[in-house]
Every structure is written in C-alpha cells, then in structure tokens.
Amino acid sequence: MSTRVTAHINLDALKHNFQRVKDYAPNAKVMAAIKGNAYGHGMLEVATGLPEVDMLAVERPAQAYQLRDHGIEQPIIVLGGFDDELELQEMAAQGIMSVVHTTAQVSLLENTDLIQPIAIWAKLNTGMNRLGFSEQAFSVAYQRLTKLNNIQQPFGLMTHFARADEIDNPATANQVKCFDQMADKELPQSLSNSAAIISRPETHRDYVRPGIMLYGISPFSDQVAEAFDLKPVMTLSSRLIDINVCKKGDAVGYGGTWVCPEDMPVGVVAVGYGDGYPRHAKNGTPVLVNDTICPLVGRVSMDLITVDLRPTPMAKIGDPVVLWGEGLPVETVALHSETIAYELVTKVTERVRRTT
Numbered sequence: 583m584s585t586r587v588t589a590h591i592n593l594d595a596l597k598h599n600f601q602r603v604k605d606y607a608p609n610a611k612v613m614a615a616i617k618g619n620a621y622g623h624g625m626l627e628v629a630t631g632l633p634e635v636d637m638l639a640v641e642r643p644a645q646a647y648q649l650r651d652h653g654i655e656q657p658i659i660v661l662g663g664f665d666d667e668l669e670l671q672e673m674a675a676q677g678i679m680s681v682v683h684t685t686a687q688v689s690l691l692e693n694t695d696l697i698q699p700i701a702i703w704a705k706l707n708t709g710m711n712r713l714g715f716s717e718q719a720f721s722v723a724y725q726r727l728t729k730l731n732n733i734q735q736p737f738g739l740m741t742h743f744a745r746a747d748e749i750d751n752p753a754t755a756n757q758v759k760c761f762d763q764m765a766d767k768e769l770p771q772s773l774s775n776s777a778a779i780i781s782r783p784e785t786h787r788d789y790v791r792p793g794i795m796l797y798g799i800s801p802f803s804d805q806v807a808e809a810f811d812l813k814p815v816m817t818l819s820s821r822l823i824d825i826n827v828c829k830k831g832d833a834v835g836y837g838g839t840w841v842c843p844e845d846m847p848v849g850v851v852a853v854g855y856g857d858g859y860p861r862h863a864k865n866g867t868p869v870l871v872n873d874t875i876c877p878l879v880g881r882v883s884m885d886l887i888t889v890d891l892r893p894t895p896m897a898k899i900g901d902p903v904v905l906w907g908e909g910l911p912v913e914t915v916a917l918h919s920e921t922i923a924y925e926l927v928t929k930v931t932e933r934v935r936r937t938t
C-alpha cells in the first residue's frame with residue numbers, strides 16, 4: 583500500500599451535502615446511492631457517516647451483507663436485484679430490499695419459499711432503456727406483484743432518468759409523463775437522481791436517490807458544485823518526491839509529449855494511474871502544489887506524474903500536492919481528462935489510503 587497517496591474523506595462535508603439534499607427535497611425520504619464503494623469514497627465510511635439516511639442503495643447483494651456484517655442498520659436496497667432462488671432467499675432472510683426489473687424475477691418471487699416477505703421496488707423503463715419493465719411487461723407484472731404474499735405490500739415504484747443533467751432537455755419531462763401513466767398513484771414512488779433533486783422538484787415524490795451530490799460533486803457539466811453549496815468529500819493528495827532542473831528543449835516523460843519552452847523546474851509527484859489518477863489527463867491539467875496551481879506536463883505514468891513548477895519556484899521535495907478535492911474541484915480535472923467526475927472518484931484504487 584502506498585503511504586504517499588491519500589484520499590481524505592471529509593465526513594462533515596458528507597453530512598453537509600446530505601443536509602443540502604434535505605433542503606432541496608424537504609418532504610422526501612432519502613435513498614443514498616453508495617454503489618461503486620460509495621463512488622470510491624468507501625462504502626462503510628459513508629454508510630457510517632450518514633446515520634439519518636432512510637435507505638442505502640448498493641449494486642449487488644454482497645455489498646448489502648458486508649454493510650450488515652459491519653453493523654450498518656439502515657434499510658438497504660440492492661439495485662441489481664437477485665439472480666436466482668438462493669440469492670432471493672438469502673436477501674429475504676437478511677431483510678435486504680431488492681429492485682425488481684425483470685419478469686424472471688417476478689417468477690422467482692412467485693416460486694421461491696421465503697422465511698419472510700421481501701420488500702421490493704419495481705423498476706419501470708420510461709426511456710433510458712437500461713433496467714426496468716416496459717409499459718406492456720409491467721401491466722402484466724403489476725397484476726402478479728400485487729397478489730404476492732412473498733413481498734411486502736405495498737411495494738414501491740421507481741425509474742431512472744437518462745438526461746436529467748441537461749437542464750432544458752425535454753426527455754426528462756417525457757420520462758416523468760411515461761412514469762405517471764404506468765404508475766399506480768397509491769404506491770410509493772422514487773424518480774430523482776442528483777440532477778433532478780436540484781433542478782426538478784416535481785420529481786421528488788416519496789424517495790429521492792442522490793449519489794454524486796452527496797459526495798460534493800456537481801451533477802451538471804456546466805455548473806460547479808459550489809453553486810449549489812455542495813462541499814467536496816474526497817481530497818486526493820500526495821507529495822513532491824523529486825525536482826528536475828530542466829533545460830529549454832528537454833522532453834518530459836514517456837513519449838516526450840511535452841518539451842520545456844525554457845529552462846525550468848519540473849516536479850515529480852508520487853501519484854499515477856495505478857492510484858486512479860487519469861492516464862488521459864492532458865498537459866495543462868491543474869495540480870495544486872503548495873496551494874498553487876501547477877500544470878501537469880508530460881504523460882501520466884503508473885506511479886508518477888510531472889508538473890510545471892514555474893508557478894511555485896520555491897517548491898521543495900516533500901511539499902504537499904492536491905490532485906483534486908478541497909481547493910481543486912474534481913470536475914475540473916475530469917474536464918481535462920475527457921471523462922466525468924463520477925469515474926475519477928470511483929476509480930481511486932485499493933492502494934490509496936483512505937482517511938477520515
């Protein structure tokens with residue numbers, strides 16, 4: 583494990599962002615998305631840091647059991663649902679809730695002996711065309727589900743938006759319309775991801791499902807998290823471990839993709855794609871050395887990056903470096919790396935030490 587690269591997880595910021603969700607959706611309960619190891623922030627740390635959340639959403643049953651084994655008591659829902667009888671029985675026995683998105687899962691619910699009824703949310707496909715029942719499939723599934731003793735009645739209904747991050751795109755309103763046509767109004771409903779929590783109050787309904795905003799990251803590519811008073815939870819940091827005094831014309835790193843325009847100091851920072859720093863980060867991606875923005879120069883390698891130290895010429899070996907987080911939004915790094923902030927935080931690797 584690297585002792586140099588650290589992901590500091592600020593639980594006060596997490597609680598603050600949770601409060602922001604409550605401010606936006608005061609009448610809704612909160613189902614917090616902590617899949618992908620809580621978007622790389624540490625599932626257990628985040629679950630422990632959010633004792634007031636109404637429900638935790640994970641990707642597979644294994645994560646739900648892990649949370650229970652560590653004493654997490656909030657209700658837990660498995661977004662991917664169950665694959666077979668054994669999985670269904672175990673989830674029911676452990677009191678884990680499930681998303682149900684296929685007719686095959688409805689059949690399993692009808693044909694499996696359960697120790698106690700399982701709580702489920704049926705997922706409707708309203709336009710994303712990923713998981714969920716189509717309108718026709720659901721009209722049949724709905725009749726079957728309402729008759730089931732194996733599930734807790736009433737069950738919930740959910741859908742997921744494909745384009746809620748595009749504020750003016752009519753696709754989201756169309757999805758809502760489709761949902762309202764399919765949904766029995768008496769059943770609990772859940773529609774909103776972070777983008778819709780912020781921008782579409784009419785979608786809040788019974789449960790909202792924030793992910794990215796809990797981590798202090800903006801769900802919109804053209805607006806920063808600060809604009810919504812969200813605070814970054816993860817700060818990824820390392821140290822300067824060497825400094826090269828380069829001459830004009832020297833090429834830096836693999837492929838020599840960056841050539842020094844003048845005599846200049848080039849700093850070497852102990853972080854690379856082996857830690858989850860994006861290999862596609864371009865020359866010019868901001869890196870904070872001693873709180874000063876220094877542009878990335880040369881290619882990102884597995885364990886190291888190189889930075890232009892001209893903005894902080896007095897920098898010395900051992901000085902602190904922030905890759906993203908407090909003082910440098912991860913969204914900015916994502917823009918320079920042709921990806922989204924979701925991917926950057928989720929891909930922070932195992933060897934990076936998480937501290938709270």
Ligand SMILES: *Cc1c(COP(=O)(O)O)cnc(C)c1O
Binds near residue numbers: 615792794795
């Ligand atoms: C990940 C996820 C969310 C959270 O989305 P954000 O954009 O991170 O807020 C909500 N619902 C479902 C079904 C998800 O998979």
